[in-house]
Structures are given as C-alpha cells and as structure tokens.
Amino acid sequence: MIFIQLSERQEKIIDIVKENEPITGEAIAQRLKLTRSTLRPDLAILTMSGILDARPKVGYFYTGKTAFSFVSESIRKIKVSEVKSVPIVVDEESSIYDSIVTLFLEDVSSIFVTSNGFLTGVVSRKDFLKNAIGGLDLNKTPIGVIMTRMPNIVVTKPEETILDAAMKIIDHEVDSIPVVEEVEIKDGKSEYRIIGKISKTTITRLFVELGKND
Template identity: 75%
Template sequence: MQLSERQEKIIDIVKENQPITSEAIASMLKLTRSTLRPDLAILTMSGILDARPKVGYFYTGKTSLSYISEKIKKIKVSDIKSVPVVVDEAISIYDAIVLMFIEDVGSIYVTSKGLLSGVVSRKDFLRNAIGGIDLNKMPIGMIMTRMPNIVYVEPEDSILDAAIKLIDHEIDSLPVIEEDKEAKGYKVLGRITKTTITGLFVELGKND
C-alpha cells in the first residue's frame, strides 16, 4: 500500500498529538474536514489509525509489516510439512548415512516399535565419522538425540512457531508428531526444516 504525502503527514500529526479529532488535524494541515475524509477513511480501514467516537484518532503502530506477520501466523505446520525419512533403531550408523545420501536429507528420525525415539543429523554423523568409530558395527541408537531431548512440532502449530524453534534451538529439522496415547508415545507424521522455511519465504516473496 502506497501512502500519499498527505496521508504520511496525517500519520505524523496523529502520532504526536493523539488522541486528536479530525477538526484539529484539518486545522493543522489548513484543509477542510471534507477534503481529509477519504484520507482518514483509508488510514482507518487499513488499520494504521484507529478512530474512537467522541475521542479522536489514535496511531495503532501497524505498518505493512503487520500484514506479513498476520499472514505468516496463519500458515500451519500441516500446510507445508515434508515427508520424513524414518529408520528403525537397530540400523547401523553406516547404513543410516547411506540412506541420508540416497534420500538427500539433513536429518533422519529414528523409531522403536513405530514410535519416535531419536533424531540424528548430518552434524551428529560427521562428529562420529571423524571420531574413529567403526560405523558398520555401531547401531544408530548409540549416537542419536533421544526423547525427551527432541524438539518437535505438532500439525496445528503455526509455521512461525516452528521457525522460532529451529532458530532458538539451533537445529536444522523438526519432526512433526502426533501423540499415540494408547502406545504412550509419538508417531512421526512429517518434518519441517530450514529448507521448508526458505522455500516458503520464496513462495511469499515471488507472489505478485
């Protein structure tokens, strides 16, 4: 939304003098109230100003960035999750690395009896690969991050909350899980990675 010079001036006046009536704004700009009416309507309907009857106009602090924020908060994890790569806890580290290359993913989820038990990333593999361990004999369960230390998201979480978890915990991937109350554990439904977020960023940015 491109504001006119006069609309920008109105915003500045309201910021400094709020609450302020339309008469007062008109007098400061040396204009009539009816000249200002369309501008005030636009600023109010776009949410930049708030009008309270018998009080006047307030500045809400909302800018075009608010639209971005509103849009991002509405996107759910379930809307854009990708397919997870899941292995059983008994697989060897070597086989898991090979699978990671075949599937071209940065993290693998590990399950025991179908329920999430661990997560392993490229970084975990690399740390152990240079540590001189015999990768063929060691099961993946030896090096994975285990529950309850796994950071995860649920399908109804917002994608913004998922992105915040990726940044705050300095991880590349989040399993999308669903609780299985009977089995007392979590099923893996999908994954959200920094690639997912970057892809969404591109979609939002390309939109014309």
C-alpha cells in the same frame, strides 16, 4: 486482510497527528487547506488500519502501529500441516554407515529413527560427522548408539503454526524437527508416530514463496 500503499496526503496526515495529537479532523483539514469531506476517506483508512485512533469530541491520536504487523499475522496463520515435507526414517537397528548412505541418497540434513514404527531418536549430519571422525566402526554400530533419544527430542504437531515450529528450530539450535501425532498405546501411555518434517529448508522455501507471491 489487505495491504495499502499510503498516499502522500495520508503520510502528511500521520505527520500532522504525530506532532499535534489530539487534533480534530477539522484542524487537520485546515492545515492541509482541504475540506473536511475530502479527508473523510483518508481518515477512515488511517483509523481502520489502526495507525490513528479517533476519540469523539477529542480528536485523532497516533497509535504507533507499523506495517510489519501484517507480515506477522500472515506467518502466524500458516499451519505445520500445510507446509511439512517428507521425513526420512530408519530403524534403530540400522547401521550408522547405512544411515549415512540414506542421508546422502535422500539429501537431507537429519534422519529420524523409529522402533516398532514409533519415534525414538534423531541424528543430524553433525552427529554423523562427529562419529565418522571418532573412530567408531560405522558398519557394525547401530544408529541407536549415537542418536539423540526420546524424550530429548523437540517435535511439532500438524495443528501448530509454522512460526511455532520455526521458533523451536531456532531456540533448540537444530536443523529440523519431526512432525508427529500422538498415539495412545495402552495403560494411558502414548508414543509419537512421525508424519512429516519441518526443517530450515522448509522455512527458507516458504520464505521464498511468500516473497515471490504477487
């Protein structure tokens, strides 16, 4: 896929088609006082890009397609597996206090909780703050008591697009979601193993990368 900065003449052609559709290539050339063959590459570009549509024996139409279509296509192609970051995980038996220390040491906004290596919960900075001012004994209370518990956890998978993951973060109003792979344990039951994390920081960093790209 490529991107093209339209020339002034191409912009003029679009305007002419917008106002006069359907209009033949010959008629466009007349208005611009140019030959039909001079316009051929311009019309090829405008139809290939989908901005104009050409129907045989009728002429050119304006489709209304805009430049932003491309951004969307690029974002949709990036997979969660390509941009996921390292998840910070504690066991369900860890104290709230120790988990907060881990949160600060790792400088993350959420911590994922496991039992026997499988995802059982998520705790955000907001959850910690709520409980820190709530009078709980942070040293004695295990994190399992305050965490958001499965199956109420939004997750993403490596093969999903980063757009899907970002939509989950926005729709569910969370700061980050775990990237998981499903592991069958027995009797057809399955659990999630945590293999990464997608956060608002991941998305913001990706946004900067895409924006800086030359």
